[in-house]
Amino acid sequence: MEKLILRRVDRQNEEMILNFGPQHPSTHGVINFLVETDGEVLKRATPDVGYLHRSIEKIGELVGYPGFMPYTDRVDYVAAMFANEGYAIAVEKLLKLEVPPRAQWLRAISCELCRIASHLVSVGTMVMDIGAFTPMLHGIRERETINDLIEALCGARLTYNYHRIGGVAFDLPEGWRDKVLAFLDHFDKFLVEYDRLISFNEIYVKRLANVAVIPGPMAVNYGLVGPNLRGSGVDWDVRRDMPYGAYPNFQFKVPVGKGYFGVSGDSFDRYYVRCLEMAESSKIVRQALESLPEGEITAKVPRNIKPEAGEALSRVESARGEMAYYVVSDGTNKAYRVRVRTGSFTAMSVIEDISPGLMVADLVALISSLDVVAPEIDR
Amino acid sequence: MNAKTQDLSARSGKTARGVLLATLAFGFGLPTVLLAAVLVLSPVSKPAMLVAALRAVGVDLSAWSPNARYVLWAVVMVVLALIIVTFAAVISGMTVWWEMRVSARMQSRIGYNRVGAGGYFQWIADAVKLLFKEDLIPADADKLLFRASPYFVLTGFALVFVALPFGESLIAADLNVGIFYITAVTALVVVGILIAGWSSNSKWALFGGMRSAAQVISYEIPAGLSAMVPVLMSGTLSMQGITRSQGAWPWEWHAFTNPFALVAFGIFFVSQLAEGNRTPFDLPEAESELVAGYLSEYSGFRFALFFLVEFGNLWVMSAIAVTLFFGGWQVPFAGPEVFAAARGAGELPGATWWGLQVASMLVFVTKTLLVLNVVVWVRWTLPRIRVDQMMSLCWKYLVPFAFVTFVATLLWEILVARAPVASHVAGGAMVAAMVVVAFFFARQTRQNISAVGDRVDFTNW
Numbered sequence: 066m067e068k069l070i071l072r073r074v075d076r077q078n079e080e081m082i083l084n085f086g087p088q089h090p091s092t093h094g095v096i097n098f099l100v101e102t103d104g105e106v107l108k109r110a111t112p113d114v115g116y117l118h119r120s121i122e123k124i125g126e127l128v129g130y131p132g133f134m135p136y137t138d139r140v141d142y143v144a145a146m147f148a149n150e151g152y153a154i155a156v157e158k159l160l161k162l163e164v165p166p167r168a169q170w171l172r173a174i175s176c177e178l179c180r181i182a183s184h185l186v187s188v189g190t191m192v193m194d195i196g197a198f199t200p201m202l203h204g205i206r207e208r209e210t211i212n213d214l215i216e217a218l219c220g221a222r223l224t225y226n227y228h229r230i231g232g233v234a235f236d237l238p239e240g241w242r243d244k245v246l247a248f249l250d251h252f253d254k255f256l257v258e259y260d261r262l263i264s265f266n267e268i269y270v271k272r273l274a275n276v277a278v279i280p281g282p283m284a285v286n287y288g289l290v291g292p293n294l295r296g297s298g299v300d301w302d303v304r305r306d307m308p309y310g311a312y313p314n315f316q317f318k319v320p321v322g323k324g325y326f327g328v329s330g331d332s333f334d335r336y337y338v339r340c341l342e343m344a345e346s347s348k349i350v351r352q353a354l355e356s357l358p359e360g361e362i363t364a365k366v367p368r369n370i371k372p373e374a375g376e377a378l379s380r381v382e383s384a385r386g387e388m389a390y391y392v393v394s395d396g397t398n399k400a401y402r403v404r405v406r407t408g409s410f411t412a413m414s415v416i417e418d419i420s421p422g423l424m425v426a427d428l429v430a431l432i433s434s435l436d437v438v439a440p441e442i443d444r
Numbered sequence: 445m446n447a448k449t450q451d452l453s454a455r456s457g458k459t460a461r462g463v464l465l466a467t468l469a470f471g472f473g474l475p476t477v478l479l480a481a482v483l484v485l486s487p488v489s490k491p492a493m494l495v496a497a498l499r500a501v502g503v504d505l506s507a508w509s510p511n512a513r514y515v516l517w518a519v520v521m522v523v524l525a526l527i528i529v530t531f532a533a534v535i536s537g538m539t540v541w542w543e544m545r546v547s548a549r550m551q552s553r554i555g556y557n558r559v560g561a562g563g564y565f566q567w568i569a570d571a572v573k574l575l576f577k578e579d580l581i582p583a584d585a586d587k588l589l590f591r592a593s594p595y596f597v598l599t600g601f602a603l604v605f606v607a608l609p610f611g612e613s614l615i616a617a618d619l620n621v622g623i624f625y626i627t628a629v630t631a632l633v634v635v636g637i638l639i640a641g642w643s644s645n646s647k648w649a650l651f652g653g654m655r656s657a658a659q660v661i662s663y664e665i666p667a668g669l670s671a672m673v674p675v676l677m678s679g680t681l682s683m684q685g686i687t688r689s690q691g692a693w694p695w696e697w698h699a700f701t702n703p704f705a706l707v708a709f710g711i712f713f714v715s716q717l718a719e720g721n722r723t724p725f726d727l728p729e730a731e732s733e734l735v736a737g738y739l740s741e742y743s744g745f746r747f748a749l750f751f752l753v754e755f756g757n758l759w760v761m762s763a764i765a766v767t768l769f770f771g772g773w774q775v776p777f778a779g780p781e782v783f784a785a786a787r788g789a790g791e792l793p794g795a796t797w798w799g800l801q802v803a804s805m806l807v808f809v810t811k812t813l814l815v816l817n818v819v820v821w822v823r824w825t826l827p828r829i830r831v832d833q834m835m836s837l838c839w840k841y842l843v844p845f846a847f848v849t850f851v852a853t854l855l856w857e858i859l860v861a862r863a864p865v866a867s868h869v870a871g872g873a874m875v876a877a878m879v880v881v882a883f884f885f886a887r888q889t890r891q892n893i894s895a896v897g898d899r900v901d902f903t904n905w
Binding site (some may be wrong): 081083089090091104105192193194195196197198199202203206251254255257258261263266268269271272424425426427429 | 547550551552553647651654655723724726730731732733734735824825826827828829830831832833892895896897
């Protein structure tokens with residue numbers, strides 16, 4: 066940042082510095098980009114993060130283990146299930162708890178529904194950033210049904226607090242399974258319609274193909290995760306490659322960007338990988354509902370959680386990519402350290418190196434194709 | 445529970461009959477009254493007709509001095525001008541309402557439904573709200589230019605209506621350079637937008653202004669070239685002349701009698717979208733890139749003026765397209781000789797003539813609204829293109845193709861002069877092709893709707 070201000074003093078006012086944010090319609094939250102432009106062409110866009118820092122990791126050290134669970138929702142409010150799950154798994158590792166199978170399955174079901182909801186927001190806002198409003202609202206309409214379903218499951222529509230240390234909070238409500246299956250039947254058709262409506266639209270493809278290309282090795286070097294990494298052609302999915310929970314029991318494909326209309330790693334690949342992942346998530350939910358075991362939904366967990374001194378790391382595949390919780394216990398009822406590793410933060414780092422030579426409109430496409438969520442960056 | 449604390453959302457879905465009647469009366473009444481005033485005043489504002497009309501009601505102008513007669517004529521013209529500008533503002537507001545209702549249906553939303561039946565009065569409520577808003581001028585803005593720019597935009601918009609026909613004799617001034625004049629005054633709008641972008645002293649506004657200048661000036665060229673195709677086919681620049689050279693039936697329209705004219709219409713339509721800053725060419729105010737572009741710093745009444753022009757332009761672009769390519773106001777079975785016979789030999793035309801005028805106005809308004817609806821569909825379907833793509837589309841595709849249609853139309857006219865049957869054959873073939881296309885379009889739409897388990901439902905309105 067200081068360097069940037071220095072550069073600004075040195076320059077002979079040939080370029081324009083533009084504050085792209087913190088209040089801007091397409092920064093997806095409170096993020097600022099210091100954009101140096103020469104007309105429409107960018108010299109550089111420097112992300113300036115920290116506007117939404119809420120000390121969530123510090124809070125984790127100050128409240129007890131179960132008390133931190135509702136705070137994890139706020140790490141990523143678009144896909145709160147995964148933030149719940151990651152923390153739960155980390156503490157379970159500390160406690161050496163065995164989670165009952167039914168709870169594992171319910172976690173997978175709720176997470177995959179949440180992934181669909183999150184990806185719907187992602188592809189919807191991406192389409193809106195490219196200038197089409199209608200497909201976004203179609204996506205939001207489907208997400209509304211998922212919100213209703215999750216509300217029936219756990220009583221909340223956005224910050225779920227559904228996963229608990231040792232299991233989940235509630236069992237399935239009556240008739241829920243049929244409602245989910247009916248929704249998925251509709252949703253699979255909707256995905257086809259969505260592709261026809263916007264994904265393969267000539268203007269849309271022209272706007273995204275070959276724009277802001279992140280090659281595979283670069284994506285790995287910058288620590289991109291999840292759909293951003295897979296969009297660059299790197300075949301890595303924690304659910305398949307480091308299985309956790311109920312995932313070893315499900316059959317699903319991991320979509321990888323292969324340059325559907327341009328080169329692998331362009332904005333369209335990152336977008337379309339998410340579309341394909343929604344279809345895979347739908348398959349996982351169907352399989353999980355099919356094979357849902359009977360039994361307890363929580364393990365026996367002591368009321369006062371006091372893990373032995375030690376450390377644990379959990380990795381889950383969130384909608385925004387791999388999310389890792391690192392929890393250190395010093396033997397008391399409060400964590401010594403909680404660290405959350407999120408996908409959006411690393412995704413921000415790549416923008417500065419990708420941005421030179423893009424146009425202003427491409428920067429919008431790049432930001433939305435990385436699917437960053439402001440609280441997940443700052444926490 | 446008294447009326448003030450009552451939750452409005454809790455009331456039943458049915459609109460009260462009084463509200464419905466008031467909405468219908470106002471919604472149809474206001475444009476009807478304005479159109480009726482245009483209908484009466486535009487023929488009467490011609491000096492000879494004015495003298496005859498006043499004599500008919502018992503005022504003899506021959507005793508007046510020439511200067512007094514000029515003053516009276518000027519007053520009538522001013523009244524007509526005011527009515528036409530009011531019509532432009534009303535139609536702009538109604539377009540907003542229509543666009544919001546259509547987009548709501550496209551997006552599975554409800555849309556306007558609070559003020560009046562179907563939320564019809566929302567555009568009035570919005571306009572009143574904007575009037576009461578604080579009129580902000582940024583501290584370091586160029587205050588004079590900032591204030592002036594909405595008037596450039598409004599003037600450029602309002603002047604178009606001078607040469608815009610509403611019916612057979614219903615035009616403020618049938619200029620012999622009609623389409624040329626319209627192209628010229630529309631260019632004033634971009635001057636206003638450029639001034640707005642520069643004077644706001646905002647980087648976003650500057651971006652928007654520069655984009656708009658690049659866009660509108662570029663697209664003037666294909667728009668002008670493709671507008672020359674109907675001019676070549678009619679041999680006149682006058683809007684009424686172009687309409688008179690076409691017939692009432694689709695196979696007599698310019699767009700369907702000459703295959704190149706249909707291509708020219710496509711080019712013209714795209715260019716008009718670009719000139720009107722409509723999606724997919726809404727780059728100057730791209731909200732996801734430039735916040736609000738050149739409008740970023742505007743509020744209150746000044747913003748309302750920009751907004752009025754933006755939506756009023758839909759009527760203008762549709763009306764021009766209808767006049768140039770789709771037969772304008774031509775009424776079936778009523779050629780020029782029918783109009784002449786109905787007019788009679790007297791100083792004032794007969795009742796039949798006025799009836800024919802009403803018919804021609806209805807035909808024109810209906811066609812214009814249909815084209816306008818297509819523009820609305822396009823806006824809520826397509827994403828936005830990028831600046832470089834916008835430029836390359838214009839210069840690499842539209843301009844060359846516009847030249848091709850221009851030259852090809854010259855050759856086509858030679859062919860038609862040698863063998864007049866070519867025009868009829870082309871008309872029949874192209875109308876038949878259009879019917880087939882419309883059939884497949886309707887079938888595909890139906891399939892798309894039923895593929896996701898929905899059904900075609902016109903009742904849920």
